[in-house]
Amino acid sequence: MVAGGSLREVSRRAVQSRIARTAESLFADKGFEETTVDEIAAAVGMSQRSFFRYFASKDEVVFEGLERLSEQLATRLAARPLEEPEWDSLRRSFDPVAERFADPEHREHDAAIQRIIDRSPRLLAAYLCRLERLQRALTEALLARAVRRSECGTDEVVVRAMVGGACACLHAATLHAAEDPEAFGRGLDRAMTALRPAA
Amino acid sequence: MVAGGSLREVSRRAVQSRIARTAESLFADKGFEETTVDEIAAAVGMSQRSFFRYFASKDEVVFEGLERLSEQLATRLAARPLEEPEWDSLRRSFDPVAERFADPEHREHDAAIQRIIDRSPRLLAAYLCRLERLQRALTEALLARAVRRSECGTDEVVVRAMVGGACACLHAATLHAAEDPEAFGRGLDRAMTALRPAA
DNA sequence: TCCTCAAGTGTCAGCGACTGTCAATCATTG
DNA sequence: CAATGATTGACAGTCGCTGACACTTGAGGA
Known part of the structure; x- marks a missing residue:
């Protein structure tokens, strides 16, 4: 577990977020599909090849922040008390998302990104993929918890569905x-109250 | 609402499923990413350009059948009785999927396709996209039903979440x-019983 | 001070998905 | 038979992305 990372990694992060900021404003202006990687690279002042040294794909630029948030949710869930009903633990692990929506600055930025995603089928697909990965992580966390409570009869399908x-x-x-x-x-609260499992 | 379609559309469908069958066996052999469109086209006996006249993308070949199944679910849901609890209607609209799994021949084919999908991140993304579209369709069906029951207080978020x-x-x-x-x-039944909303 | 090594970068060449265009072909209809 | 419209192949081009190689630069040791 590394907290900050080495000096090199820090500067790498700095470049990444510079690229991300530049790209996002281009996407907001012209749309995702209409913006080429060449344009982004030129706007940042680097070659296309170097862009791909910082981001594995054009999609990833958009999800830079979301990835971290996603990890946060999973660790949150793992940290919830064992006795807490699973549904409540899930709800609590979503708190960071609610907090982001509460903060006007973050909200503005996130809303812009969401608009970009909604307008591009390709990005929507990538977004759903991340959501699926998040679900796998959360499912694993809940299954691990069941083991720690030494409940052997846990139904994996049900946990996955929940x-x-x-x-x-x-x-x-x-x-x-x-x-x-x-x-x-x-x-979120209305939905989770309405869908709360009986057990 | 057209049932069969004109003669042209029928022959078009025939060509599409010939392409699909050929492509699927190639995918099963070598994997999705490792099979080029050129190879598929050559195997069918047409130019790459013509391939793209029958399928908008390489992805679509894989989802040819799923699309129809998806539409089937939506129309099923719309046909359920108004008084039936929504959760039960949803469960019943999934019956065609269960039937496919019950039929050994279909099951074999679908399992092959699912294996192809699972091994390609790109296809997984496309698959999740279809699932999202299905959800939109089902949500609309349920909302329309609420209107027909003249329930004005229906909470859209809750329906979407359900x-x-x-x-x-x-x-x-x-x-x-x-x-x-x-x-x-x-x-499926265990999951849907466990997640059944209280209301 | 000079040499070395490693990390970061630019350039170039190439693959594969996908699109636009145009001319040739083929079947249909009058 | 001639005109028409749909289907097709061939070709060229764009864009995302990757591999290979050469160059620069800055830090550290001889």
């Missing part, structure tokens, strides 16, 4: 928040 | 069925 259901609530609230950003938290 | 939860059950059962195809139906 995580999927919770993430569906998150996704639905996010879509809803596209129209009314303030309503994210309330929407 | 559909998402049901589809999460479907997805979880599908993943589970990758290991044990016979267990699809049981897995």
Whole structure:
């Protein structure tokens, strides 16, 4: 577990976020598909080849921040108390997302990114892929918890479905928040209350 | 609403499924990413350009059948009785999927396709995209139903989340069925029973 | 001080998905 | 038979992305 990273990694991160900022403004202006990697690289002042040394693909630029948030959720879930009902643990692990929506500055930025994603089928696909990966991570966390509680009879399908259901609530609230950003938290709570499993 | 389509469309469909069959066997042999469109076209006996006249992208070949199944689910849901609880309607609209898993011939074919999808990140993304589209369609169907029952107070976020939860059950059962195809139906029922909303 | 080594970069060449264009072909219809 | 419209192949081009190689630069040791 490395916290900050070496000096080299820090400067690498700095370049990455410079690229990301530049690219995002281009995407917002012209759209994702209409912006070529060459243009981004030129705007940053580097060759196309170097762009691909910082990001494995054009898609990744957009999801730079989301990746970190996603990891945060998984570690949060793992840190919840063992006795807490799983549904509540899932809800609590979503808190960082709600906090981002509460902070106006982050909200503005995230909304811009979401607009970019919604307008590009390719990006939507990539986004859903990340969501799927998040679900796998959350499922593993819950399964590991079940083991630690020495519940041998845990039904993997049910856990997977429950995580999927919770993430569906998150996704639905996010879509809803596209129209009314303030309503994210309330929407999420309504959805998760309505879908709460009986057990 | 056209049922069969004109003679031209029928022959077009025939060519499409010939391409699809050829492509699938190539994918199964060498993998999706490792098979070029040129190879597929050559194997079918046409130019690459013509391939793209039948399929908008290389991805689409794989999802030819799934698309139809998806439409089937949406129309099924719309046809369920108004009084039926939404969760039950969703479960019933999934019946065609269960039936496919029950039929050994279809199951074999679908399992092959699923293996292809699972081995390619790009295809997984495309698959999740279709699932998302299915969710949109199902959500619309349920919302339309609420209108017909003249329930004005329907919470769109909750409906969206509920559909998402049901589809999460479907997805979880599908993943589970990758290991044990016979267990699809049981897995789906366990998941949907466990996640059934209280209301 | 000079040499060396490693990291970062630019250039170039190439692959594969996909698109636009145009001319040739083929079947249909009058 | 001639005109028309749909289908096709051939070709050229764009864009995302990768591999190979040469160059620069800055840090550290001889």
